[in-house]
Amino acid sequence: MKPTQDAMTFGHTRAKRQKLSDVIVEDVKRWIVAERKQPGDRLPNEKELIELFGYSKSTVREALKALEVRGLVSIRTGPGGGAYLQQVSVDHASEPLRNFLHFHHLDGHHIYQLRKVLEPELAVSVVGKLTPEHFERLEANVRLCTLEPTNEDELRTQREAELAFHTMLAEACPNPVLSFMCRFLNDLLRDLVVYKKALDHHHFGEANVDYHTQLLAAYRREDADEVRRLMAEHMVDAEAHMHEMEAHIGAKHLLLPSGQR
Amino acid sequence: MKPTQDAMTFGHTRAKRQKLSDVIVEDVKRWIVAERKQPGDRLPNEKELIELFGYSKSTVREALKALEVRGLVSIRTGPGGGAYLQQVSVDHASEPLRNFLHFHHLDGHHIYQLRKVLEPELAVSVVGKLTPEHFERLEANVRLCTLEPTNEDELRTQREAELAFHTMLAEACPNPVLSFMCRFLNDLLRDLVVYKKALDHHHFGEANVDYHTQLLAAYRREDADEVRRLMAEHMVDAEAHMHEMEAHIGAKHLLLPSGQR
DNA sequence: GCACCGAATTTAAGCGGATAAATATGATTA
DNA sequence: TAATCATATTTATCCGCTTAAATTCGGTGC
Numbered sequence: 001m002k003p004t005q006d007a008m009t010f011g012h013t014r015a016k017r018q019k020l021s022d023v024i025v026e027d028v029k030r031w032i033v034a035e036r037k038q039p040g041d042r043l044p045n046e047k048e049l050i051e052l053f054g055y056s057k058s059t060v061r062e063a064l065k066a067l068e069v070r071g072l073v074s075i076r077t078g079p080g081g082g083a084y085l086q087q088v089s090v091d092h093a094s095e096p097l098r099n100f101l102h103f104h105h106l107d108g109h110h111i112y113q114l115r116k117v118l119e120p121e122l123a124v125s126v127v128g129k130l131t132p133e134h135f136e137r138l139e140a141n142v143r144l145c146t147l148e149p150t151n152e153d154e155l156r157t158q159r160e161a162e163l164a165f166h167t168m169l170a171e172a173c174p175n176p177v178l179s180f181m182c183r184f185l186n187d188l189l190r191d192l193v194v195y196k197k198a199l200d201h202h203h204f205g206e207a208n209v210d211y212h213t214q215l216l217a218a219y220r221r222e223d224a225d226e227v228r229r230l231m232a233e234h235m236v237d238a239e240a241h242m243h244e245m246e247a248h249i250g251a252k253h254l255l256l257p258s259g260q261r
Numbered sequence: 262m263k264p265t266q267d268a269m270t271f272g273h274t275r276a277k278r279q280k281l282s283d284v285i286v287e288d289v290k291r292w293i294v295a296e297r298k299q300p301g302d303r304l305p306n307e308k309e310l311i312e313l314f315g316y317s318k319s320t321v322r323e324a325l326k327a328l329e330v331r332g333l334v335s336i337r338t339g340p341g342g343g344a345y346l347q348q349v350s351v352d353h354a355s356e357p358l359r360n361f362l363h364f365h366h367l368d369g370h371h372i373y374q375l376r377k378v379l380e381p382e383l384a385v386s387v388v389g390k391l392t393p394e395h396f397e398r399l400e401a402n403v404r405l406c407t408l409e410p411t412n413e414d415e416l417r418t419q420r421e422a423e424l425a426f427h428t429m430l431a432e433a434c435p436n437p438v439l440s441f442m443c444r445f446l447n448d449l450l451r452d453l454v455v456y457k458k459a460l461d462h463h464h465f466g467e468a469n470v471d472y473h474t475q476l477l478a479a480y481r482r483e484d485a486d487e488v489r490r491l492m493a494e495h496m497v498d499a500e501a502h503m504h505e506m507e508a509h510i511g512a513k514h515l516l517l518p519s520g521q522r
Numbered sequence: 523g524c525a526c527c528g529a530a531t532t533t534a535a536g537c538g539g540a541t542a543a544a545t546a547t548g549a550t551t552a
Numbered sequence: 553t554a555a556t557c558a559t560a561t562t563t564a565t566c567c568g569c570t571t572a573a574a575t576t577c578g579g580t581g582c
Contacts, residue, residue, distance in 0.1 A: 017573085019535070019536095020535080020536070021326065021535090021536095045561095045562065045563085046562075046563065047562090050538095055536080055537090056536055056537040056538060057537075057538065057539085058319050058322070058535090058536065058537065058538085059535080059536060059537080061319070061323065061563090061564085062322065062323060062326045062535095062536095064563095065282065065323045065326050065327055065330075066326055066327075066330045069326075069327045069330040069331060070330060070356075070357060070360060071357060071360070071361075072360065075563070075564095076544090076545080076562085076563080077543075077544045077545060077561090077562055077563040077564070078543095078544055078545030078546055078560095078561065078562060078563075079545065079546045079547070079560065079561040079562065080545085080546065080547095080561080080562085081544085081545075081546090081561075081562050081563060082562070082563075083563095087364060088357065088360045088361040088363075088364070089361075090361070092357055092361070093357045093358045093360070093361035093362075094358075095331075095357070096331055096332060096349065096353055096354045096356070096357050096358075097354045097355075097357075097358065097441070099331065099332070099333070099349045099354070100332075100349040100350075100351070100353070100354035100441070101354075101437055101438060101441070102349075103348065103349070104437035106437065106438065109436075110436045110437065110438050110439070111438065113382065113386075113436055113439060114379075114382075114436075114438055114439055114442070117378045117379065117382055118375075118378065118379075121374065121375075121378055125374075175370075175371045175374055175375075176362055176365035176367065176371065177362060177367065177371050177372065177375055177446070177449075178371070178374060178375055180358070180361070180362070181375070181442060185438070188438075278543090278544085280564070280565095281564080281565070282564090282565095306532095306533065306534085307533075307534065308533085316565080316566085317565060317566040317567065318566080318567075318568090319564090319565065319566070319567085320564085320565060320566075322534090322535085322536095323564095323565095325534095336534070336535095337533085337534080337573095337574075338532085338533055338534040338535075338572080338573045338574055338575090339531095339532065339533060339534080339573065339574030339575045339576095340531065340532040340533065340574070340575050340576065341532080341533085341574090341575075342532075342533050342534065342573090342574070342575085343533070343534080344534095
């Protein structure tokens with residue numbers, strides 16, 4: 001962000017006239033906070049909105065489309081249908097970011113440079129925050145990964161599950177920004193891994209399971225130092241495996257153009 | 262680009278029928294990659310798109326709106342107007358993320374937990390990557406912050422400039438994900454700081470300038486270890502100031518509801 | 523010549539009403 | 553009772569037209 005641009009946007013030298021549909025979007029957003037609307041609440045329906053704002057149907061519909069794309073509302077047809085407020089989901093928040101990064105040709109190194117510092121930070125932040133339900137799910141996950149895979153599909157499922165372990169930790173993280181970033185990195189990594197043939201990365205899986213098991217034990221003891229040490233080592237190890245993988249397959253262009261899952 | 266009516270019934274056992282406008286969005290995305298379109302290239306204009314797809318104007322317009330919201334195109338009127346492909350901007354990528362985090366009640370601690378690990382990482386990653394132009398802009402920035410502020414407006418400008426220092430470093434970062442995340446954190450922080458009255462944070466500004474100056478010197482020497490050490494200390498120091506600030510003003514709800522800048 | 527103004531042109535923006543599709547609800551029937 | 557159908561409600565899509573904005577270009581005055 002260049003300073004000149006900053007100066008411009010700050011001084012309200014907005015040259016472009018705002019489109020009416022964008023005005024509606026702004027108004028609706030204001031209305032949401034003014035009326036203390038919650039996710040699940042319904043917006044006035046199309047006809048009412050048209051009367052309320054005094055704009056035409058097409059314009060209101062464009063505005064609703066914009067809100068829908070932003071993930072703020074979801075729209076249903078039929079009786080009792082209409083636009084319902086939604087909690088902006090992780091997926092909605094990360095899609096544009098993926099589009100943005102799509103043009104920047106990522107590779108494993110970029111992702112692991114961040115994972116190496118963020119995952120240990122995340123790991124420590126959930127020490128003492130795990131409920132019995134969390135432990136149950138995490139242990140089930142590890143059990144799934146311990147089984148001997150009989151076919152290629154099972155192997156891929158296991159590789160996905162290994163990432164899911166980290167996503168579960170992220171869900172327990174009290175810092176929403178850190179949580180989002182780790183989940184996002186996991187998603188990037190998954191797209192990357194999916195494209196690579198699961199060659200013989202047996203020992204990789206075994207190493208992962210081993211780290212995950214040790215991490216769980218450390219969580220039980222609430223041993224923050226050990227959690228940090230283990231996760232840091234786990235990341236360094238995982239990055240090495242990734243490099244090995246990348247050496248075998250010269251895959252660049254990790255992200256899907258459509259950015260859809 | 263050849264959409265047909267049965268596009269939805271094709272491979273999808275999806276219960277929900279996709280809206281036509283979303284079909285168009287998908288088709289356009291595919292068309293972009295298939296035709297190797299670049300930012301700056303023009304899409305067929307409205308009328309042509311209507312004929313091409315065989316859908317009505319409103320539907321096509323909704324699709325264009327969706328693409329516009331996603332930051333993929335910008336639309337102009339007048340001769341030679343129409344939808345132009347755009348590079349997805351940082352702002353477009355971060356807006357939904359800000360919407361997402363808006364409901365999660367962030368505070369300074371959440372942001373600094375990340376800044377403390379990410380900024381040093383970023384700082385080191387740009388060692389040896391700074392051009393003379395970079396140095397010039399960075400030094401101009403430090404000079405601006407060194408001046409004695411004469412009024413409240415200037416003081417705010419300086420506080421903004423202090424953040425801009427970090428944004429400039431982020432722009433030089435070779436890792437796009439790391440770069441984005443640091444810029445995003447800066448933006449979050451700015452919204453936070455803007456809302457707080459710039460009380461007497463004179464010594465805060467002085468400490469910042471001092472760190473920035475030392476960092477520049479270390480960059481000149483390409484002393485990576487010192488850069489890391491300085492930036493880490495800078496972040497710890499800045500967090501302390503932030504806590505002080507937050508103690509004075511009990512400000513929660515940091516993010517603007519509109520999420521617009 | 524040159525700057526300025528304004529009409530013509532091109533293109534998106536906005537309008538409103540008609541018809542189709544989806545879905546929840548209540549009525550009907552086996 | 554359970555499955556099915558009818559119907560009412562609400563969004564989805566279509567159409568053709570009017571309005572507004574941005575650009576081009578020719579003319580006018582200096």
